[in-house]
Amino acid sequence: MRQLAVRAVxxxxxxxxxxxxxxxxxxxxxxxILLPNPVDAARALGHVLATGEYVDDLRVTLTELAIAFAIxxxxxxxxxxxxxRSSFRIRVFDPLLSAIYSVPLILFLPLxxxxxxxxxxxxxxxxxxxxxxxxxxxxxxGFGRVExxxxxxxxxxxxxxxxxxRFVLLPAAFPxxxxxxxxxFTVALLSIIGxxxxxxxxxxxxxxxxxxxxxxxxxxxxxxxxxxxxxxILNIAVSRLEAWGRRHT
Amino acid sequence: xxxxxxxxNVSHRFGEEGEARNVRALLDTSFDVARxxxxxxxxxxxxxxxxxxxxxxxxxxxxAGSVEVKGKKVAGPMPRDIAFVFQExxxxxxxxxxxxxxxxxxxxxxxxxxxxxxxxRALEAVGLKDFADHFPGQLSGGMRQRAALARALSLQTDIxxxxxxxxxxxxxxxxxxxEDLSVLLAATRKTIVFVTHSLGExxxxxxxxxxxxxxxxxxxxxITVDEPHPRKPEFVTSEKFTKLRNxxxxxxxxEIRKTMSAESARPATPGALS
Numbered sequence: 001m002r003q004l005a006v007r008a009v010x011x012x013x014x015x016x017x018x019x020x021x022x023x024x025x026x027x028x029x030x031x032x033i034l035l036p037n038p039v040d041a042a043r044a045l046g047h048v049l050a051t052g053e054y055v056d057d058l059r060v061t062l063t064e065l066a067i068a069f070a071i072x073x074x075x076x077x078x079x080x081x082x083x084x085r086s087s088f089r090i091r092v093f094d095p096l097l098s099a100i101y102s103v104p105l106i107l108f109l110p111l112x113x114x115x116x117x118x119x120x121x122x123x124x125x126x127x128x129x130x131x132x133x134x135x136x137x138x139x140x141x142g143f144g145r146v147e148x149x150x151x152x153x154x155x156x157x158x159x160x161x162x163x164x165x166r167f168v169l170l171p172a173a174f175p176x177x178x179x180x181x182x183x184x185f186t187v188a189l190l191s192i193i194g195x196x197x198x199x200x201x202x203x204x205x206x207x208x209x210x211x212x213x214x215x216x217x218x219x220x221x222x223x224x225x226x227x228x229x230x231x232x233i234l235n236i237a238v239s240r241l242e243a244w245g246r247r248h249t
Numbered sequence: 250x251x252x253x254x255x256x257x258n259v260s261h262r263f264g265e266e267g268e269a270r271n272v273r274a275l276l277d278t279s280f281d282v283a284r285x286x287x288x289x290x291x292x293x294x295x296x297x298x299x300x301x302x303x304x305x306x307x308x309x310x311x312x313a314g315s316v317e318v319k320g321k322k323v324a325g326p327m328p329r330d331i332a333f334v335f336q337e338x339x340x341x342x343x344x345x346x347x348x349x350x351x352x353x354x355x356x357x358x359x360x361x362x363x364x365x366x367x368x369x370r371a372l373e374a375v376g377l378k379d380f381a382d383h384f385p386g387q388l389s390g391g392m393r394q395r396a397a398l399a400r401a402l403s404l405q406t407d408i409x410x411x412x413x414x415x416x417x418x419x420x421x422x423x424x425x426x427x428e429d430l431s432v433l434l435a436a437t438r439k440t441i442v443f444v445t446h447s448l449g450e451x452x453x454x455x456x457x458x459x460x461x462x463x464x465x466x467x468x469x470x471x472i473t474v475d476e477p478h479p480r481k482p483e484f485v486t487s488e489k490f491t492k493l494r495n496x497x498x499x500x501x502x503x504e505i506r507k508t509m510s511a512e513s514a515r516p517a518t519p520g521a522l523s
Contacts, residue, residue, distance in 0.1 A: 153339040156308060157353040157404065158328030167352055171343045 036217035045222035054226060060203040061192060064120045068127030068188050073181060076132045080139025080177075090144045094137070101133035106191065113199050123200060127192040131184035138180020142173030178242050185238050189231060204230075253408060253440040254282040254305060259314035260465075261300050273465035274300045275311070280459060280468055284407075287434060287441040287478075289451040291501065292461025293508040298444045299412050301466075305442060306331050306410045318408065328357055332401035334411040339397055340385040346396045347372065347381040353400050364403075371403035372396075374433060391415075391422040398430075402437070411443045415450065427453050428482060435478035448501070452493045453480060460500045463507040470500060 018038055024030045025037045036044075048054055083093040108129060112122040146169055154168045196205025204227050211220035259278045264271030275297035282288050290298040303309040305316050307326045316323040318330055332353075333339075340349050350368040359367070372378045375395040385393050394414055401409055415423040427450055434441060445451050451458045455474050462469045474493060476484060484490055 147338050149335060149338045150341060152308060153333065153335060154356070156306060156326050156328065156331075156333040157356045157400075158326060159356045163356055167355075168341065171341070 033215060033217065036221055038221075040218040041221035041225070044218040045225055048219065048222050048226065054204070054207075054223070057202060057204045057207045058230070060120060061196065061205070064123045064127060064192050064203065065189055067120075068124045068192060069131060069185055071124070071128040072131040072135055072184055072188065075128075076135030076180075076184065077139050077177065080136040081143055083136070084140045084143035087144075090140060094140050094144075097133055097137055097140070101137065105130045105133075106194065109195050109198060118199055118201050120203075123192050123195050123203070126195050127188040130191045131188035133184075134180045134187065135177070135184040136180075138183070139173070139177050142176030142180075143169055145176075146172040175246060178245055182238055182242055186235070189234065193227065251284040252281045253284040253286075253319060254442070255317040256280055256282075256301070256305065257315050257317075259301065259304055259311045259316065261297065261304065261309070261311045261313075275304075276465035276467045277314070278467045279314075280471065282440060282442060284440055285438045286456040287443060287454055289455035289458035290442065290444045290461065291446060291448070291451045291458055291497070292466055293463050293501065293505045294446065295464050295466075295508060296461040296504070297464065297466035298461050302410050302412050302442060302444050306333055308333075328404065328406075330406055331408045331410060332404040332406040334394070334397050334401045334409065334414040336413045337390070337393070337417045340393060340400075342385050345382050345384055346377060346388070346399070349385070349396060350400045350403050353404050357404070367403045367405070368399075371399040374402060375399045376429070389422075390418050391426060394418065394426065398433075402433075407440055409439050409441045411441060413444050413446070415447075416445070423447070423450065424485075428480070430454065432479040448494055448497050449485070452490055452497060453485060458497070460497065461504070463504045463511065469504070472496065 021035070021038050025032060025035055083089050083097075106126070109122070109126050112125045116122040116125055150168055150172065151164065154164050159167065193203070193205040196203035197209045200206045204223065208220055208223050208227070211217075211223060257279050259275055260273070261275040262271060262273050274295075278297075278301060290301065292298050300309065304311045305318070305323065307323045310324075318327060321327070321330075340346075341352065344352060347368055350371055351364050354364045354367060368381075369378070372381050375398050377392065377395050377399060380388060380392060380396075385396065388396065397414070415426050418426065431454060443451075443454060445454075452474060456478075457471055457473050459468045459471045461467070472493065476489065
């Protein structure tokens with residue numbers, strides 16, 4: 001019963017928002033230049049999906065995301081592991097990375113645009129930079145806090161360095177690393193779409209800005225809805241992957 | 250006496266001399282452990298009994314002295330000769346009991362079919378065969394220590410080093426595990442060094458027990474318990490048991506007092522040396 005009530009509210013809130021949106025544009029006189037009618041937006045979304053015009057921009061954004069995430073996972077886990085190998089290194093690098101991560105790294109975008117141009121490279125660089133930190137920090141936390149008793153036990157049973165890593169350090173650290181990787185994925189997606197809206201030639205973020213500048217409000221809202229759906233799908237995919245990873249280490 | 254472990258003039262110091270946190274844990278300790286005997290190390294906390302166990306097992310290099318196991322000088326872990334059972338947290342929580350037992354043998358390159366068979370036998374020996382597919386987190390403390398013991402048994406070493414294996418358990422569980430251990434050991438005839446701070450446990454399990462002095466620890470006296478394994482629960486209520494226990498109590502009492510007064514004189518005692 002309680003569960004039912006929770007679901008009801010979760011569904012009612014977005015429905016109410018759309019209803020308010022509809023009323024605002026049809027009854028309360030909010031300008032259609034600022035806010036399109038939701039019916040028009042839905043029609044535009046249907047058109048976008050039917051024609052497949054989104055494909056090129058989607059491909060650009062997803063490629064940037066995939067490359068940026070691969071770089072930050074590779075570099076974050078490798079460096080995080082190396083930084084976690086002694087309590088001295090943890091004392092040096094953990095606060096250092098935390099401090100850098102607390103800087104708004106989006107400030108690097110103009111620099112990256114200068115270095116790498118307006119194409120995908122500058123978005124990849126920014127996405128990789130921003131998502132590197134949560135991944136490296138969680139890797140340090142994961143490997144740095146393995147119960148010493150377990151390492152001693154494995155050593156006493158003759159574990160080699162490789163076996164110690166594969167059967168003790170990795171499974172101990174994995175849940176923490178995967179949580180960091182998930183966070184890294186989210187911030188990579190955020191920063192890539194965000195930087196596309198600021199300085200780029202293609203991608204979903206760029207498309208939305210382009211439509212906004214052309215005052216094509218229904219299509220702009222259609223694209224926003226589309227990006228929200230893509231983000232939700234990616235999030236579900238990453239959660240599934242995380243659950244799968246937890247079962248197989 | 251057929252000697253399994255020969256300990257000669259072992260001293261150990263944590264930290265460097267002159268450092269604020271340097272502690273002399275062990276001082277010039279020598280003795281032999283006979284093949285097939287169960288030797289208990291007992292003493293006040295911080296007396297270096299666990300330190301000595303780690304030195305014997307090759308997990309810690311002593312500052313001075315040497316240890317020979319089966320005629321070989323100990324220079325690092327000797328997984329084919331020595332298996333450990335630790336106090337707690339030594340099982341891998343992401344593996345089932347069976348996988349935990351399996352892993353130790355896997356580290357040593359035992360072939361898969363043999364591992365499965367040895368794991369099964371070890372789990373049956375400790376009475377855990379119905380819990381083989383449980384995770385450590387699903388078991389009681391006593392069962393976890395049985396699992397740790399099964400892992401050590403599956404390695405088929407001649408020597409077993411046990412560092413307060415029942416130290417985190419309640420008195421009743423500890424009593425039952427002690428009885429079961431006595432039965433198990435009578436059957437396997439392993440050489441065992443067993444660290445404890447329970448007087449009853451020492452007298453009940455040991456063929457001999459070595460009483461440590463306060464820090465820096467060294468062996469004050471070695472006492473023989475002339476009672477065959479497996480020991481029956483009635484042994485606990487016998488006059489022989491009570492006498493030995495009282496003797497041990499008298500020996501330990503002074504040393505514990507000394508430890509306490511040393512600690513109150515110097516409150517900044519580094520921990521984790523028990």
